[in-house]
Amino acid sequence: MSRPRVLAAFEPLVPIAPGARVALGIAFFVCFFALWGAATWGGWVKPLFLADPAKTFAAGWRLLVQFNFAGDIAITIGRVVGGFVIAAALAVPIGIAMGAFKPVEAFLEPFVSFARYLPASAFIPLLILWFGVDEKQKLAVIFIGAFFQIVLMIAVLIGETRRDLVEAAYTLGAGNRGIVFRVMLPNAAPQIAETLRLVLGWAWTYVIVAELIGAEAGIGHMIMDSQRFLDTGQMIFGIFLIGVIGLVTDLAFRAANRRLFPWQLGR
């Protein structure tokens, strides 16, 4: 059955060649920069509101070589990773226990569901009162934003384990420990990794908000400082950089998932 190639490209779920995938992904960035350039160099937008690409990257270069922006980046990354790791290290076991054991779920679920809706950023003023504007406060914001979300999502993933797989494991002589650690956990592992990837993205939002409101260093602090000098180039570079870091971590997560979970259908 030969079909025009363009039509074949729009058949649902038909995979595409890896080369074409990368090319298409890059193509969008090219379009993005082209539009940005056209809007700024073409005079559609005033430079005060939106710096052109060249000015933005020049500002970025200046930040990096003159103002030790790399230090700010390292501090922010440290906060995100630190807060996220603490939250995940506590939330994953609790989520697993909630998903596997119904009494634990009955005990914790109502509170966790409630706490999940408390906006992490609303805690910032309170946390500044408690901890000041130092690292503890930043970690606490990320922790509040990430912890409850991870607990709940992992509890759901573990609880969704196919019943027939659990039963098969029982008939093969598995005990309760075996069911949790050698059926439920490996079964949910890929989605758990996916959840962590998602929540890590949110952690970035919390840390930047915390840094905008009160911080001595960090990417958010730099963006706030730049606003004082109306330096849109620097501000945009800061935002842009967060996107780049996010993209890189995402790719790393995905590559790790492919290596760790070869049994999954390739996505």
Next chain:
Amino acid sequence: MANVQIAAVERTFPGVRGGVPTRALEPIDITVADNDFVAILGPSGCGKSTLLRIVAGLDRPTAGRVAVDGVPVERPGADRGMVFQSYTLFPWLTVRENIGFGPRERGVGEAQRRAIADALMAKVGLAGFADHYPRMLSGGMQQRAALARALANDPKILLLDEPFGALDHQTRALMQELLLSVWEADRKTVLFVTHDIEEAVFMANRVLVMTARPGRIKSEVTVPLPHPRHWRMKTMPEFARLKEQLTEAIREETLRAAAMNV
């Protein structure tokens, strides 16, 4: 090895959303002797899977009791291996690791697990697929692997719930011979649920026919064919006679089940 006593076992499922409860099994008595191969035939929905799950310890009877060698069944255990009606290989384990799952739970070491798995893979014709994941296997291959996985624990009792239901006729015939050869060599106690009459006659020493829901034992037919059995026995007049007798019994029940569900 092991015998199974099913005594006055009945099962009623509570109604869904305040509806009427489903009576799946009327009181049932079955005694399966050591090394016996018993097939259970019955129309869809008559409670065959429910009965097997109760023997496995995965479900509890509303009344009555099941005992293995006189010991009441309380929970599932490695002494009763089961092959399920649906595909239940662990997707995150390779074929070899799937087969080694039971031994691993019992604390068998890596090298010995490998030996067990390799021997069973050769037996069920999956030798070249040790490192394949279940999603890379056809349905028939998955059920063969599931059978090997159940056998890896060397269970005294094998509970088989339409294990070959999804297979094409030829593969099915091969699997029947395979299972028969396993049974003839190792002499396990087998409870085999199927809706294929020919399969039941070919494999079993006794065939139990269940009624439409609520299921109970309608009749029992002894299969006097000698072992080892060869597929050519399927063409013998004796085989045809047994088949006809069972077809008659099943037909009645299937018609009743159909009338009930319209």
